[in-house]
Amino acid sequence: xxxxxxxxxxxxxxxxxxxxxxxxxxxxxxxxxxxxxxxxxxxxxxxxxxxxxxxxxxxxxxxxxxxxxxxxxxxxxxxxxxxxxxxxxxxxxxxxxxxxxxxxxxxxxxxxxxxxxxxxxxxxxxxxxxxxxxxxxxxxxxxxxxxxxxxxxxxxxxxxxxxxxxxxxxxxxxxxxxxxxxxxxxxxxxxxxxxxxxxxxxxxxxxxxxxxx
Amino acid sequence: xxxxxxxxxxxxxxxxxxxxxxxxxxxxxxxxxxxxxxxxxxxxxxxxxxxxxxxxxxxxxxxxxxxxxxxxxxxxxxxxxxxxxxxxxxxxxxxxxxxxxxxxxxxxxxxxxxxxxxxxxxxxxxxxxxxxxxxxxxxxxxxxxxxxxxxxxxxxxxxxxxxxxxxxxxxxxxxxxxxxxxxxxxxxxxxxxxxxxxxxxxxxxxxxxxxxxxxxxxxxxxxxxxxxxxxxxxxxxxxxxxxxxxxxxxxxxxxxxxxxxxxxxxxxxxxxxxxxxxxxxxxxxxxx
Numbered sequence: 001x002x003x004x005x006x007x008x009x010x011x012x013x014x015x016x017x018x019x020x021x022x023x024x025x026x027x028x029x030x031x032x033x034x035x036x037x038x039x040x041x042x043x044x045x046x047x048x049x050x051x052x053x054x055x056x057x058x059x060x061x062x063x064x065x066x067x068x069x070x071x072x073x074x075x076x077x078x079x080x081x082x083x084x085x086x087x088x089x090x091x092x093x094x095x096x097x098x099x100x101x102x103x104x105x106x107x108x109x110x111x112x113x114x115x116x117x118x119x120x121x122x123x124x125x126x127x128x129x130x131x132x133x134x135x136x137x138x139x140x141x142x143x144x145x146x147x148x149x150x151x152x153x154x155x156x157x158x159x160x161x162x163x164x165x166x167x168x169x170x171x172x173x174x175x176x177x178x179x180x181x182x183x184x185x186x187x188x189x190x191x192x193x194x195x196x197x198x199x200x201x202x203x204x205x206x207x208x209x210x211x212x213x
Numbered sequence: 214x215x216x217x218x219x220x221x222x223x224x225x226x227x228x229x230x231x232x233x234x235x236x237x238x239x240x241x242x243x244x245x246x247x248x249x250x251x252x253x254x255x256x257x258x259x260x261x262x263x264x265x266x267x268x269x270x271x272x273x274x275x276x277x278x279x280x281x282x283x284x285x286x287x288x289x290x291x292x293x294x295x296x297x298x299x300x301x302x303x304x305x306x307x308x309x310x311x312x313x314x315x316x317x318x319x320x321x322x323x324x325x326x327x328x329x330x331x332x333x334x335x336x337x338x339x340x341x342x343x344x345x346x347x348x349x350x351x352x353x354x355x356x357x358x359x360x361x362x363x364x365x366x367x368x369x370x371x372x373x374x375x376x377x378x379x380x381x382x383x384x385x386x387x388x389x390x391x392x393x394x395x396x397x398x399x400x401x402x403x404x405x406x407x408x409x410x411x412x413x414x415x416x417x418x419x420x421x422x423x424x425x426x427x428x429x430x431x432x433x434x435x436x437x438x439x440x441x442x443x444x445x446x447x448x449x450x451x452x453x454x455x456x457x458x459x460x461x462x463x464x465x466x467x468x469x470x471x472x473x474x475x476x477x478x479x480x481x482x483x484x485x486x487x488x489x490x491x492x493x494x495x496x497x498x499x500x501x
Contacts, residue, residue, distance in 0.1 A: 045256060049248040057246045067249060071256050078260055152239050171240040199236045210239070212232045 026090035033081050041081075045074055048091070051173060052098050058168045059102040061157030069105065073098045088182055095175075095183045099165050106161045148209065155205040163198035170195050422470055426462075429454075429485075429498060433462060440470060442487070454498050460487035467495075 021029060021043040032040035052073055056066035076097055077084075084093065156164060165184060169175040175183070181191040203212055229237065426433055430449020433440050440462040445452045464470060464486040484497045 042253070045253060049252050050245070053248040053252075054245045058243070063246065066246070067252065070248060071252070071259055074256055075259055075263055079263065148239075149243055152243060156240065167240065171237045172243065172245075196233070199233045202236050202240070203232055206236075206239070210235070212235065213230075 027086050030081065030084055030090060041078065048094055052094065055168060055173055056098055056102055058156055058172055059164055060105060061153060065105065069098065069101045072101055092179055092182045099183060103161045151206065151209050155202055159198055159201055163194050163201060166191055166194045167198035422465060425465060431456060450498055454496050456487065456496055457489065460489050462487050463493065
């Protein structure tokens with residue numbers, strides 16, 4: 001696969017001579033990839049590598065792991081390219097793969113945990129991770145903001161996986177409810193319900209750090 | 214990403230509480246991370262490795278198909294063996310079980326139904342020839358004439374001159390309980406004309422001493438009132454039992470012989486008593 005040998009911004013085998021690939025839609029790029037246009041696949045990678053890495057990072061709270069799973073997502077897309085059909089948007093398709101990989105990894109981590117305090121805490125019947133409040137005195141503002149982001153990131157990463165993916169897709173990736181429902185293969189009502197519950201869990205986790213009504 | 218941005222981008226009207234709005238804002242304020250600079254290079258290497266693996270099916274993928282087939286064949290073979298489809302001796306088993314449809318063995322086909330014959334063993338040959346009662350001819354009470362004819366036939370057979378067996382024929386145990394109305398059955402290969410004489414000479418199921426001598430392979434002569442062994446047939450029972458020429462036969466089964474006529478009758482012969490070099494020896498007749 002010549003991601004760096006060919007002209008990166010033109011597509012030949014798609015039938016459009018020297019058409020900039022950046023102007024092609026996702027489906028056009030997929031069709032070009034099926035015909036053997038490696039530049040088209042390179043453009044797909046270019047479009048989705050950052051959003052996927054960010055999404056996976058928020059899911060796992062581990063950068064290296066997020067990069068690894070992002071690459072695994074593209075590998076699976078590449079080898080299943082012949083089976084892809086255009087019933088759904090390509091972004092839905094690729095986020096679904098990434099979401100499933102992330103959830104599998106989360107469940108592997110849970111099995112590897114030797115001791116967890118999760119069982120001692122529950123919110124509305126759901127198990128939540130234990131986060132003792134940080135009672136250290138306030139420090140520099142920048143450091144404070146950094147700590148806040150760290151706390152928020154950790155709070156998101158400790159949500160149950162069925163709530164974590166919807167809230168990230170919604171409030172970080174900016175996906176619509178419909179798209180989130182298609183990615184996660186849920187009903188629309190279930191999707192909204194889970195996003196709402198995820199916000200409630202985050203509120204409970206962050207109440208010691210932020211003021212809520 | 215605040216709620217207003219969300220609505221503008223997505224065209225959705227989402228009514229959130231103040232807390233939900235704040236949470237959404239906090240989450241949206243997180244910095245977005247990017248893929249590393251070598252992401253494309255590492256992805257290319259990863260795809261190349263995956264392509265290479267596709268053309269090299271692992272041994273486990275091969276075994277995944279072979280092992281179940283092998284296990285199935287082993288189990289099927291075991292079941293078939295247990296079901297007796299590969300039984301090594303179906304004919305013999307069937308006959309032993311009493312299935313008369315199967316062809317009998319060579320020895321058994323010469324046995325009459327009421328034969329009381331033990332298996333050949335190392336014991337005395339005469340023990341093996343268990344001389345039981347001769348079966349009475351099937352006399353029909355309803356037809357006395359048939360009964361007389363059958364009886365005459367039996368007596369005729371009994372009085373027939375026994376034929377000497379050939380000295381070349383090997384001595385073998387044989388069925389002595391022969392029906393009167395049945396021809397003697399001889400083993401395969403034995404010339405009926407050279408068949409050994411009938412053991413039954415009378416109705417008392419006894420054998421004369423002369424007959425015993427013949428059977429065990431002895432030829433005797435009488436001298437000065439003594440029964441002396443004149444010759445010992447080769448490979449005969451007498452030779453195997455170490456009877457020698459010149460032995461003086463004194464008794465059979467401890468019963469002294471009538472020196473003149475050898476008339477005593479015997480029901481068998483486990484041993485003979487001889488005198489050799491002025492020593493009395495009791496020789497046990499051993500077929501082997």
